[in-house]
Amino acid sequence: MKSINTVNACDYDQMTLYKSGEFNSKYKTDLKGKLKRKNKQILPDSVAETFLNSYYETCETLEDIILYRVFGKYIGKNTGKEYGAEILGAYATTEFAESMIDVKIRLALLPEWRNTKMYEVKFCLPKGSVINIGIAAPQPPDKKTFAGGAEQIILPKVSRKEMDKWVIGYRRIGARQLTKIPTYPFNSVDEVVESINLYSVFCPECQCSDIHKVENDEREEYTFVGSKGGIYTMQYKCLNSKCGYMW
């Protein structure tokens, strides 16, 4: 059996879980010295309460700042209606999503908000923008199932056209925790997907969705020995010729 080190495949022996917010904290946007306090804007209670202790500050940005927003909508199977979070929305944060589960915890995204968390947009908020900033409060307020803790930013209201000018790129958010800084390979993504296509498989390395699913009779060919001796059968292979990753 081949060693995992000789092929382009996921070494499951090296995968260790980390605490939500542990990895992205090293790369998050540092706002120190980049904000100027302004007179506090009064936000509706429903918005103010999404900040920890309902505490937030209104600030003007003194420089361009990099922000992230997690979003995604789907069409309900029975209702035909769209649910979820749009590309363009009020909420953003200073840290990228580590995985779908981690971002749900860090931003305290309640299931009833129906954000599919399929995508993340990385964008540059221009200097001179007025934002409201605080820490994402735990949700729901009584049970605190989702801890929150990320920096939460309420963006100024802008048009989609304006927002598009800010966009650096889009990416898929995976179920697996990131172990390296994410790339944003897409110029656009389908904000709304049919519920059958929700969370379609994509390559964790290059994010392409041209994927081969390993069949039963191919299992042997796709079974490797991990770096610590574990034996793993890969489930997928990326068909992008420049990638070819197996996992």
Ligand SMILES: [Zn+2]
């Ligand atoms: Zn790939």
